[in-house]
Amino acid sequence: MAERGHQVVATTATNALNEGSSLRIVEVSKHFPAADASSERTHALDNISLSVAAGELVSVVGPSGCGKSTLLRLIAGLDHCDSGTLTVGADAIHEPSAERGLVFQDPNLFPWLTVRRNIESGLVARGVLHEKRHEVDEFIRLVGLETFAKAYPHHLSGGMAQRVALARALINHPKVLLLDEPLGALDAFTRMRMQDEVLRLWEARGATILLVTHDIDEAIYMSNRIVIMTPRPGRVERIIPVSLERPRQRNSAEFLRLRGDILEFLHFTRGAG
Amino acid sequence: MNVSSVQVKEPVQVAKAVETPNGLASSSLAAGSKMRARTFLAVPTATLIAFVVHLFVSQDEPAVDTRSYSVFLAGMFGLSVAAAAVQPLWSSLRRWMAHMCPIIAATVLLLCLWEVITSGLRLLPMPYFPSPAGVLQSLLNDRKLLFDSTWHSLLLLLSGYVLGVSIALVTGICIGWFPLARYWGMPLLKALGPIPATAWVPLAMVLSPSGIFSAVGLVALAVWFPVTMLTISGIANTRASYLDVARTLGAGPKHLIFRVAIPAAMPSIFIGLFMGLGTSFLTLIVAETVGVKSGLGWYVSWAQGWAEYGKVYAALVIMAAFFSTIMTVLFKVRDRVLVWQKGVIKW
Ligand SMILES: Nc1ncnc2c1ncn2[C@@H]1O[C@H](COP(=O)(O)OP(=O)(O)O)[C@@H](O)[C@H]1O
Ligand SMILES: [Mg+2]
Numbered sequence: 001m002a003e004r005g006h007q008v009v010a011t012t013a014t015n016a017l018n019e020g021s022s023l024r025i026v027e028v029s030k031h032f033p034a035a036d037a038s039s040e041r042t043h044a045l046d047n048i049s050l051s052v053a054a055g056e057l058v059s060v061v062g063p064s065g066c067g068k069s070t071l072l073r074l075i076a077g078l079d080h081c082d083s084g085t086l087t088v089g090a091d092a093i094h095e096p097s098a099e100r101g102l103v104f105q106d107p108n109l110f111p112w113l114t115v116r117r118n119i120e121s122g123l124v125a126r127g128v129l130h131e132k133r134h135e136v137d138e139f140i141r142l143v144g145l146e147t148f149a150k151a152y153p154h155h156l157s158g159g160m161a162q163r164v165a166l167a168r169a170l171i172n173h174p175k176v177l178l179l180d181e182p183l184g185a186l187d188a189f190t191r192m193r194m195q196d197e198v199l200r201l202w203e204a205r206g207a208t209i210l211l212v213t214h215d216i217d218e219a220i221y222m223s224n225r226i227v228i229m230t231p232r233p234g235r236v237e238r239i240i241p242v243s244l245e246r247p248r249q250r251n252s253a254e255f256l257r258l259r260g261d262i263l264e265f266l267h268f269t270r271g272a273g
Numbered sequence: 274m275n276v277s278s279v280q281v282k283e284p285v286q287v288a289k290a291v292e293t294p295n296g297l298a299s300s301s302l303a304a305g306s307k308m309r310a311r312t313f314l315a316v317p318t319a320t321l322i323a324f325v326v327h328l329f330v331s332q333d334e335p336a337v338d339t340r341s342y343s344v345f346l347a348g349m350f351g352l353s354v355a356a357a358a359v360q361p362l363w364s365s366l367r368r369w370m371a372h373m374c375p376i377i378a379a380t381v382l383l384l385c386l387w388e389v390i391t392s393g394l395r396l397l398p399m400p401y402f403p404s405p406a407g408v409l410q411s412l413l414n415d416r417k418l419l420f421d422s423t424w425h426s427l428l429l430l431l432s433g434y435v436l437g438v439s440i441a442l443v444t445g446i447c448i449g450w451f452p453l454a455r456y457w458g459m460p461l462l463k464a465l466g467p468i469p470a471t472a473w474v475p476l477a478m479v480l481s482p483s484g485i486f487s488a489v490g491l492v493a494l495a496v497w498f499p500v501t502m503l504t505i506s507g508i509a510n511t512r513a514s515y516l517d518v519a520r521t522l523g524a525g526p527k528h529l530i531f532r533v534a535i536p537a538a539m540p541s542i543f544i545g546l547f548m549g550l551g552t553s554f555l556t557l558i559v560a561e562t563v564g565v566k567s568g569l570g571w572y573v574s575w576a577q578g579w580a581e582y583g584k585v586y587a588a589l590v591i592m593a594a595f596f597s598t599i600m601t602v603l604f605k606v607r608d609r610v611l612v613w614q615k616g617v618i619k620w
Contacts, residue, residue, distance in 0.1 A: 078517050098523025108514045112536040112613045124532065125524035152613045172522060 020208030021089040021099070021175040023052040023075065028084030029233075030070055044070045045081070046233030054089075055206035057199075059219035060227045061262075067234025068212040069105060072178045075210065076102040088176055098126055101174030103182040107161035109153040115164050116140060116149040122172040132171075139167040142197070158185040163194070170201070179211045183218065195222060203246075216262050220255060221248050228265065238265065312371055313360060315378035316353035320346055323385035330393035331406060341413055342406035349381070403583045411583030412590065419572065423591055426568040429485070430557050430599070433492025437549065441497045442542075445504025449538070450530055455505075462501065470495035470556045474563055488560035495556035496549035503545025507538025540614060543607045550603060554596050569595070 030045040044067045052058050060068050073079045074086060077096040086093040088100065109118050120136050123129040140149050143163035153161055162185050169177065179198075183191045199222060202209055213219050219226045219242075226240045240262065244254055324346045331339040360367040384405045390396050392404040403411070412419065448458040470491050481487035511534045519533045561570025569592050576584035 073517075076521050078520065096517075096520040096523075098521075100521065102518075102521040104514065104518065106514070108518050110515060110518075110533070110536070112539065114613075121519070121532070122522040125519060125522045125528050154613075168518075168522070 019175065020055040020206055022054040023050075023176060023208055023210070024085075024087045025050045025071075025075070026085045026087075028071075028074065028081045028086060030067070030074065030079070030081050043233035045074075046235050048084070048234065048236055050227060050236060050239075052208055052210060054208055056225070057202055057209040057211065057223045058225045058227060059211045059213055059223035060229060061213060061216065061219050062229030062234075062237075063231055064214070066229045066231035068229060069180055070234070072102060072180050072210065072212060075176070075178055076100050078102075098122065098172045099174055100176045100178060101169035101172055102178040103162075103165050103169045103180060105180045105182075105184070107153075107158075107165040107185075109156075109161055109164055109168075111153050114150050114152055115145055115156070118153065118164055119167045119171055122168055126172065135171060139171050142170070143167045159187060159190055162186060163190075166194070166198075174207070176208045176210070179209065181212055181214060184214065191218075198222070199246075216259055216266075217250065220244070220258055220262070221250060226262065228262070309371065312374045313357040315374050316381065317350055317357065319378040319381040319385075320350040320353060323381050323388070324350065326385050326393070327388060327406065330388060331404075334392065334406075338410050339406045342409050345409060353377075400580055401582050403586065407583045408586040408590065411581065412587035415584055415587065419569075419587065419591055422567060422569045422572040422588070423595055425565075426557060426561065426570070426595065429488055429561070429565070429568060430492060430553060433489045433557070434496050434550070434553050436489060437493035437496030437553070438500055438546065440493065441500035441545070441549070442504060444497075445501040445542075445545075446508055446530065446535065448501070449505040449508025450534060455509075462498075462505075466498040466502065470498075470552065471559045474559065477560075478564060484564040484566065488557070488565045491560045492553050492556050495552040499548035499552060500542070500545040503541045503548070504538060507541030508534050510541070511537040539610060543611065546603060546607075547600075550600065558592075 026049055028045055028048045029043075032042040032044055034041045048067075048071065050058075060071070062068055070079070074081050075088075075093065077093050077100065093100075110121065113121065116136060119139050120129060120133075123132050123136070140146055143166060145160060145163060145167075148156065148160065153164070156164065162182060166182055183194050186194060195218060198209070201207070211219070211222060223242055226242060228237045228240065229235065230237045240258075242258065244252070244258070249255060324343070327339070327342060327346060331342075356366065356370060360370055388404050388406065391402050392406070444458065444462075447454040448462070449455070473491060473494060474487075477487035477491055478484075481490065515533050515537055516529055519529055524533070557568070558570035558573075561568035562574045565571060569588055573585055573588045576582075576588065
């Protein structure tokens, strides 16, 4: 049963992400209006610049409130920046598109749809359910929820819900995949399995992935580069390339040394600020 | 191997009572069956009491007026005894009876009390408060006209309700979703909506060529306001994150309205549907009383005009059954549509 599942997952994997697109973020700033007259407006992002090559996997880490989610929403096209430009491939980003998939921090499943229908909803939204219906089962299997296909979201644990959200984003084969702490709610074991799953999807087609995480190990294990952000206003503090061989060993000497460096750096910046 | 699907929470299942043959279980079983026996005998006992009381108080009355009530009570007695006898073999009947028997028995005792007060002790002025036997007799005597009236009421209610709900959904969705529609629609709604539909009766009678049309219009108007209001609030309060998710999945405006906002608004829309049903009952009866010359509302005022209070109460009994049946149907529809909210799983 597990082998058979794996077989199908492999064919899905090669299709799940299209050839990636490059991503350019140039001098982007974003303010949020003040909640009331007495408070100041929030300077969420300050002059952020970042280029992500096609097919690159870049992690973004930083303390909460430093604007990571805001950055992803801008790239997704859900919000607009005050100044600066965002481009994907050759096109400026104006509005959301199925080519840029986003997995939110909360699963945000549609509670009125079953697991299966939630995963289908990307196909329904694009009006291609009829042609692509066969893929739905593969994605349900990918996230290991075959027995829950007909369950409604309020029967799922947090981790299961997040896996459904991941499958729902993947079924559109996005060229850029934006992941906002998608594995944060999972237990350590499932989390590692899903990390490998995401890596396999990524390696199979070389899509572009921007992964927000608060887990340094996850960032080192997964990404080509790690972007460290600082809060209020959100700035790119430092970009650390990770040149470890893949598949990476979580306890290799280089891994641990890099981890130590990053932790030290984070501690240093926190102490200074 | 597939650890992730092993660690999942299984949906809670109602544990089935397992009958075990050991002493402890059987003693608690015996206590349970004693209680059960009392429950199952409640209705026969109550009907028996009611029957004896009935025979006693109706001695002086003409037999034609009281016979059907005797038959009713006797039939009820026979049925309840038969049900109590059959229930050990029929588990769904047993469960239903365990739940319903106390209520049915109490109802029978209330009928009995009513009979004692009216034909027994004659505490209430006579033509206005007939005994249950008298009401049952009127109901049977006038069954054809009552059936006709119920049928007309049903047609009127359904056409008005469906019309009102259809218009309300369109206006509610437009006002809830489009800012421009909200700007122009909201003031109109706030000004006209709270006027009770029955206040439009004079205008409706002037405007409409036939009483039927004005009655349908009034019922529709009565339904329209609450359903529109609750639809607007449901649509406008759709969680922004659902819309965001749908947009990143490539949804266009049509998908956002019909596949996200409307399902998200469904719980709120159903509250409106229930409120609308309540106001539509009221409006239906008023419209039938003053305008249309048919239906249960008309029947009540007609029977009252002839001082036939037995018929008035007969019509009220029918109305109670009629309205609560419709209410139940709407509840069933809601349970169907909102399974995702209630947490009923259909595998
Ligand atoms: N819609 C919003 N309105 C006002 N302030 C916001 C909004 N979204 C985010 N912020 C503020 O912007 C800052 C960055 O938020 P966010 O991007 O969610 O941080 P992170 O994801 O890194 O934890 C925070 O100070 C937050 O309070
Ligand atoms: Mg965040």
